[in-house]
Amino acid sequence: MVFDVATTDKKKIYNLLIGLVAPRPIALVTSRNEDGGINAAPFSAYNYLSIDPPIVALGVADRPAGDPAPKDTARNIRRTGEFVVNVTTEDLLRQMNICATDFPAEVSEIEMAGLETAESSVVSVPRIKSAHAALECVEHTTLQIGRSRIILGRVVAMYVEDQFVDPAGPYIKAEELHAIGRMNGLGSYVRTEGSFLHQPRIPYSEWVKGKR
Ligand SMILES: Cc1cc2nc3c(=O)[nH]c(=O)nc-3n(C[C@H](O)[C@H](O)[C@H](O)COP(=O)(O)O)c2cc1C
Known part of the structure; x- marks a missing residue:
């Protein structure tokens, strides 16, 4: 089956694309x-x-057609030039999902989700206290393409709870962090706990020796 984007409606393109670019x-x-x-x-x-x-x-997609306003996140980043990416781990799934609810402007998602914030180290926007890792970012550029904004953020600080850092690299102990990924919409996610596959890169020098 081939879907020609020129003749496929936008909702279907969305359904297909998020199912194919996954997990995210x-x-x-x-x-x-x-x-x-x-x-x-x-x-x-x-x-x-x-x-x-x-x-x-x-x-960040604009709000549905008919509502000319960009989503709050895009508007805030444009105005303040700062944001924090809190890494979504399995223990935050329910609260992360509550934050996606389209509450009226005066309602705080943070409060509704029962989350607390903690001061960041460089930017003035706080991180989520219970997030095990967070990237503090300043806006580099926002590209407006069609009804979406593609925000490029320069990471200025990385917060990670000590227990998830292997100082040897330093590496992130990703197998212990339990980040989750989003699949094809429809409320589906993947967990990473107990799901790691290992396939080390093959240096050419090993390849020619026939070690694969
Ligand atoms: C797991 C998940 C992933 C999402 N990813 C996106 C996304 O990449 N782009 C987008 O525009 N909306 C995405 N959404 C929807 C937004 O989170 C939702 O529209 C939210 O209300 C926007 O909030 P804001 O207006 O406070 O920025 C996602 C929702 C969920 C649950």
């Missing part, structure tokens, strides 16, 4: 509202794109 990491993004309150919302159109400088990208 989930950024639970904190940002500062105009009234100073803290906004939290999850985004799985998310990844790191470069290391030097360290850049992460978020894809």
Whole structure:
């Protein structure tokens, strides 16, 4: 089956694309509202794109047609130039999902989800206290493409609970962090606990010796 994007409606393109680009990491993004309150919302159109400088990208769709306003996260980042990506782990699944609820503007998702915040080290936007790791970011660029904003954030500090850092690298003890990934919408996720596969890279020098 081939779907020609030119003749496929947008909802179907969304369904297909999120099923094919999966699993995706989930950024639970904190940002500062105009009234100073803290906004939290999850985004799985998310990844790191470069290391030097360290850049992460978020894809934030505008609100549904008819509502001209961008989502609060995109608006806040444009205004303040700062945000924090809180890493979504399995223990935060329920609360992360509550943060995606379209509450009225005056209602705090953080409060509804029973979350608390903690001061970040470089940016003024706080992180989520119970998140085991967080990336403090400043806005590098926001690209407006169609009805989406692609936000590139430069990571200025990385918070990780000590227990998840192997100082040898340092490496993240990813098998213990239990990050989750989003699959094809429809409320489906994957867990990483007990699911790691190992396939080390093959140096060419080993390849030619026939060691595969
Ligand atoms: C797991 C998950 C991933 C999501 N990923 C995205 C995404 O990548 N882009 C997007 O625009 N909305 C995404 N959403 C929906 C937003 O979280 C939702 O629209 C939220 O209310 C936006 O909040 P805000 O207006 O406070 O920014 C996602 C929702 C969930 C539950």
